[in-house]
Amino acid sequence: MTLKTTLLATLALTTLFTAPAMAANPQKQPEIAPEALSTAEQPPSNYDAAAKSARSSLEIKNGNPVAVLDPGHGGSDPGAVGYSLQEKDITLDIALRTRAYIWANYPMWVYMTRETDVYKSLNERTSFANAQYADLFVSMHINSYSTSAASGLETYGYPGAADSISLATRIYDKLKPSFSVHRGVKTAEFYVLKYTNMTSMLGETGFISNGTDAGNLAKDTFRQQLAVQYAQGMHTYWWGY
Numbered sequence: 001m002t003l004k005t006t007l008l009a010t011l012a013l014t015t016l017f018t019a020p021a022m023a024a025n026p027q028k029q030p031e032i033a034p035e036a037l038s039t040a041e042q043p044p045s046n047y048d049a050a051a052k053s054a055r056s057s058l059e060i061k062n063g064n065p066v067a068v069l070d071p072g073h074g075g076s077d078p079g080a081v082g083y084s085l086q087e088k089d090i091t092l093d094i095a096l097r098t099r100a101y102i103w104a105n106y107p108m109w110v111y112m113t114r115e116t117d118v119y120k121s122l123n124e125r126t127s128f129a130n131a132q133y134a135d136l137f138v139s140m141h142i143n144s145y146s147t148s149a150a151s152g153l154e155t156y157g158y159p160g161a162a163d164s165i166s167l168a169t170r171i172y173d174k175l176k177p178s179f180s181v182h183r184g185v186k187t188a189e190f191y192v193l194k195y196t197n198m199t200s201m202l203g204e205t206g207f208i209s210n211g212t213d214a215g216n217l218a219k220d221t222f223r224q225q226l227a228v229q230y231a232q233g234m235h236t237y238w239w240g241y
């Protein structure tokens with residue numbers, strides 16, 4: 001090995017070993033939303049793993065759908081907070097607006113895991129949806145990060161479940177025009193995605209920890225726009241247009 005190649009090799013190694021330091025950059029965006037994972041609570045007693053698996057791979061669609069909207073958090077659990085906003089209030093408002101839009105426009109029945117500011121456990125939410133034999137489960141959340149650097153939209157499907165990822169993608173595509181930062185369709189073992197027997201997704205429409213996103217989320221018109229886009233994404237998933 002000549003001196004020159006040794007130097008080059010050393011340089012390459014130095015680059016290799018300094019690269020991970022960039023991960024500590026405060027601008028780095030979080031990899032996963034702060035929602036409860038599948039280990040957070042005991043599964044609901046009416047969780048049917050076989051039914052979930054069958055639907056996951058086949059994308060079963062028969063007749064007009066029954067949907068369950070799940071406004072994240074509530075009651076004693078405010079969810080993320082920032083800029084004088086609480087996640088639980090924003091998710092409930094968007095969900096109520098989504099239900100109103102769907103009932104006015106689509107032949108889709110809608111249940112909600114909560115309609116007021118009350119606490120519901122993850123077990124209660126999924127158990128309720130399973131008991132309705134719902135076709136679609138849409139969990140609405142607002143994201144949060146330790147600094148104001150992170151912003152924008154992301155949606156989640158269940159890992160390996162084609163139907164779930166498809167629903168998350170259809171809704172993501174409709175929500176995109178509301179955000180300038182598009183963080184992508186992701187997968188995660190969130191409790192509500194795993195223990196719902198039906199096709200499920202979870203949306204994170206902006207960061208409550210970011211001034212621009214929070215400012216938008218504080219506006220009625222913006223929340224109404226998100227509600228319509230959620231509804232349109234559900235429509236596109238089910239009816240294909």
Ligand SMILES: [Zn+2]
Nearest residue numbers: 072079141142
């Ligand atoms: Zn949340």
